[in-house]
Amino acid sequence: MKRLAVFASGSGSNYEAIAQACADGRIKASVALLVCDKPGAYVLERAKRFGVETLVFNPKAYARKADYEREIADRMDELGIDLVCLAGYMRIVGEELLSRYKGRIINIHPSLLPSFKGAHAVEDAVAYGVKVFGITIHWVDETLDGGKIIAQRAFEYEGGDPDEVHAIGHKIEHQLYIETINKLLDESVS
Numbered sequence: 001m002k003r004l005a006v007f008a009s010g011s012g013s014n015y016e017a018i019a020q021a022c023a024d025g026r027i028k029a030s031v032a033l034l035v036c037d038k039p040g041a042y043v044l045e046r047a048k049r050f051g052v053e054t055l056v057f058n059p060k061a062y063a064r065k066a067d068y069e070r071e072i073a074d075r076m077d078e079l080g081i082d083l084v085c086l087a088g089y090m091r092i093v094g095e096e097l098l099s100r101y102k103g104r105i106i107n108i109h110p111s112l113l114p115s116f117k118g119a120h121a122v123e124d125a126v127a128y129g130v131k132v133f134g135i136t137i138h139w140v141d142e143t144l145d146g147g148k149i150i151a152q153r154a155f156e157y158e159g160g161d162p163d164e165v166h167a168i169g170h171k172i173e174h175q176l177y178i179e180t181i182n183k184l185l186d187e188s189v190s
Contacts, residue, residue, distance in 0.1 A: 107137070
């Protein structure tokens with residue numbers, strides 16, 4: 001069975017959607033590790049409920065990004081991780097992880113990339129007056145939200161409330177991430 005690592009920094013609704021899909025067989029894999037850069041984040045409670053191992057770290061406790069990324073990659077190597085899913089992980093992946101897991105790290109982003117990159121994509125899109133929003137899943141590379149696009153799903157929204165856009169987007173994210181993970185795992189088997 002394929003093994004996933006999920007990286008998250010906050011509440012972890014995408015993490016839970018992935019873990020639940022693995023638990024009930026909708027994803028033919030297991031979540032072997034949750035990586036979290038925020039001690040005390042709610043996603044850790046979600047991981048505990050699923051009995052998933054966690055690797056929690058405070059980036060400020062390390063001299064360099066490469067130091068904590070090496071620790072993460074070493075643990076993923078030990079666990080035999082096949083695919084890394086960033087799910088609200090609010091850090092840019094550095095060279096250490098990219099060199100060891102390139103082509104095996106995906107990210108979900110709350111806009112139709114290449115538009116509205118970065119941490120405030122929804123707020124930026126609302127401020128711009130966008131009427132068609134979306135979700136993108138892409139490969140992670142050295143660029144900010146710039147890796148090759150794997151999947152996208154668009155939705156219309158006429159209002160001006162970023163919180164509402166996030167709520168609509170989360171429902172789509174959960175479904176699209178599960179579909180995309182399955183597709184990638186199927187491709188890696190064939």
